Amino acid sequence: MKISAPIIPVSEPSCQLKSWKRELKNALSNVDDLLNYVEINRETVAHLIVEDSEFKVRVPLSYADKIEKGNIFDPLLQQVLPKIEETQKKAGFVKDPLNEQKTETTCLLHKYHGRALLMIAGTCAVNCRYCFRRHFPYPQHRFDSKAQALAIDYIAKDDTISEVILSGGDPLMLQDQAIGILITELEKITHIRRLRIHTRLPVMIASRLTIELAKRLSDSRFSVSLVLHVNHANEIDQELADQLRIYSSLGITILNQSVLLKNVNASSIVLSKLSEKLFEVGVLPYYLHLLDPVEGASHFNVDKSTAIQIMKDVTAYLPGYLVPKLVQEISGEYSKIAIF
Numbered sequence: 001m002k003i004s005a006p007i008i009p010v011s012e013p014s015c016q017l018k019s020w021k022r023e024l025k026n027a028l029s030n031v032d033d034l035l036n037y038v039e040i041n042r043e044t045v046a047h048l049i050v051e052d053s054e055f056k057v058r059v060p061l062s063y064a065d066k067i068e069k070g071n072i073f074d075p076l077l078q079q080v081l082p083k084i085e086e087t088q089k090k091a092g093f094v095k096d097p098l099n100e101q102k103t104e105t106t107c108l109l110h111k112y113h114g115r116a117l118l119m120i121a122g123t124c125a126v127n128c129r130y131c132f133r134r135h136f137p138y139p140q141h142r143f144d145s146k147a148q149a150l151a152i153d154y155i156a157k158d159d160t161i162s163e164v165i166l167s168g169g170d171p172l173m174l175q176d177q178a179i180g181i182l183i184t185e186l187e188k189i190t191h192i193r194r195l196r197i198h199t200r201l202p203v204m205i206a207s208r209l210t211i212e213l214a215k216r217l218s219d220s221r222f223s224v225s226l227v228l229h230v231n232h233a234n235e236i237d238q239e240l241a242d243q244l245r246i247y248s249s250l251g252i253t254i255l256n257q258s259v260l261l262k263n264v265n266a267s268s269i270v271l272s273k274l275s276e277k278l279f280e281v282g283v284l285p286y287y288l289h290l291l292d293p294v295e296g297a298s299h300f301n302v303d304k305s306t307a308i309q310i311m312k313d314v315t316a317y318l319p320g321y322l323v324p325k326l327v328q329e330i331s332g333e334y335s336k337i338a339i340f
Contacts, residue, residue, distance in 0.1 A: 020201075020208040024125055024173075028059040031082065037061070038077060039069040048072070053082045055134045055296065058127040063204045066234055075232045075264045079128050085299035086129065093293045095135035099331040105154050106140075106147040112335055116161045118151055119143065120182065121169035125204040130261060130300045132292035138169065148182065156189050163194040172201040176212045187221055195222040198257075200229040202240060209243035218250035225253040227286065231265050233277040241281040248282040255286035258324065260307055261300045268313035275314075275322040285324035290339065292329060304328075304339060311340040 028034045031051050035042050059080045068074045104110045109117040122138030124131075141147075155161050164186055171179070186192055195217075201208045217224045226247060230236060248254055256278050258265065265271055275285045288311070291301050302310075311326045326340040 020205045020210075023060050023062055023205045023207070026061060027125070028057065028061065028064060030057055033057075034059055034064065034081065037064050038067045038071075038074070040072055045072050048083060050082045050084050050086055053086060053296075055082070055086075055127055055129070055131075057082060058125070060125055060204045062206070062239075063126060063235075066237060073263070075270075076234055078264050079130070079231065079261070080126060082129060083299060086296040088298065089295070090298040093295045093298045095295050097132055097292045097294045097331070098329055100133070101137065103141065105150040107143045108151040108154055110154075110158075110161070114160060115163045115165060116151075116155050116158075117165040117167050118171075119167055119169065120171050121173040123173050124168065124170040125173070125201045125208075128200070130259060130291060130294070130297040132294045132297075133169075134294060134296060148185070152185055152189070155186070155192065159191040162191060163196060164192055165196045165198060167198045170199050170201045171197055172199045172208050172213075176210055176216065179213065180216045183216065183220055183222075193223060194225070195220065196225045196227055198227045198229070202243065203228060203230055203235050206237070206240040206243050209240075209247060211246070214247050214250050214252065217247075217252050223253070225255055227255045227257055228283060229258065230256050230274065230278065230283075231258045231261060232270065233273045236277050236281060244281050244283060254283045256283050256324075257287040257289065258285075259289045259291055259300075260302045260310070260326075261291065262302050264300070266302045266306070266310060268310050268317060271310065271314050271324075272317045275318055275324065279322055285322055287336070288324040288326045290326070290328040308340050 028037060031049055032042060034057055035045070057080070063076070063080070067076045071077070100109060107119045109119070111117070119141060120143045122142065127134070155164065166179075183195065186195065217226075244254055258274065260266055265274065271288070278285055290304065290307060291297060293301070307326060311323070315323050325338055327336040328339055329336050
C-alpha cells in the first residue's frame with residue numbers, strides 16, 4: 001500500500017479534541033429527525049418504519065451526511081433506520097445469540113485461546129440495527145474501577161493470554177486519557193504482547209481518531225491493531241481517509257471487519273468496491289461475518305449458500321489479499337468458523 005507520510009501535529013488542537021464529543025451530543029435521536037435530515041417524507045414511508053423500538057435511533061450528523069438525500073433504499077440509511085421487520089419474531093433469532101451475558105468477570109469475555117475481550121464501554125456513536133449486542137444488559141456490566149481491577153487480575157493470572165481486545169459498545173467512547181490509563185495497566189502484564197481495538201466510531205465521526213490517541217498507541221510496547229467496522233464504500237470519506245493515513249504512518253495496523261447484510265452489501269460488486277476503497281486508505285480487509293442471529297435483525301440475514309456464491313465472485317474479481325475471510329461465530333466454538 002502506498003501511504004503518504006503526513007505531517008503529525010505536535011499537539012492536538014483543542015477545537016479538534018472537543019469536536020467528536022460535540023458531534024456525539026448533536027446526534028440524531030429519533031426517526032422523524034433522521035428522515036427530515038435525509039429529506040424523506042415521513043408519510044410516504046410510515047408503513048416501513050417502527051417508532052417505539054427499545055433500541056433507540058442514534059445517528060451522528062457526519063454519518064447522516066453520507067446518506068443519499070431522498071433515497072429510502074440508501075445502503076447506509078438501511079443500517080440505522082428502524083424498520084417494521086424488527087418487530088417480527090423469527091425462529092432461531094434470539095436476544096443473546098453468542099451467549100455472552102455470562103462473562104468471566106463483569107466485563108471480560110475469554111472465549112478463544114490466547115485472547116481476552118474487555119467490554120470497556122456500554123454505548124456507541126450509532127445504533128446499528130443489526131447489532132448482535134442490541135439486547136445486551138450493559139448497565140449490569142459497567143466497566144468501573146472494580147470491574148477493571150477484576151479484569152486486570154484475571155488476565156494477569158492467566159499467562160496463556162497474549163492479546164487483549166478492547167470492545168463494547170464502542171471502546172473509543174472513552175476519552176483518550178482513560179484509554180491510556182487502561183493501556184498502561186495492561187502493559188504491566190508481561191505476557192500480553194498484542195492490543196486490538198474494535199471500533200465503528202471513526203466511521204461515524206472521523207475526528208475521534210485524535211493525534212493524542214495515535215501517539216499513545218504508537219508509543220505502546222504492544223503490537224497495536226485498530227479494527228474498523230466498515231460495511232460499504234460510501235462510509236469512507238476524505239476526512240476518515242486522512243485520519244487513517246496518520247495512524248498508518250505511526251505503525252498502527254488497521255484492519256476491517258464487515259457484516260454481510262441484505263440490501264446493504266450482499267453483492268460481489270459492492271463488496272469488491274469496499275475492499276478496493278479500504279486498501280486505498282491503508283486498511284486491509286479482515287473478516288466478513290455472517291449475521292449473528294439476534295432478535296430484531298432477521299431482515300438483514302443472507303443465507304450461507306448465497307454468501308458463499310457472493311464470495312466466489314469476489315475472489316474471481318479481486319487479488320487474494322483484498323478478499324476478506326467469510327466467517328461465522330457460533331456460541332461454544334473455540335474460534336470463528338471459516339465459511340469461505
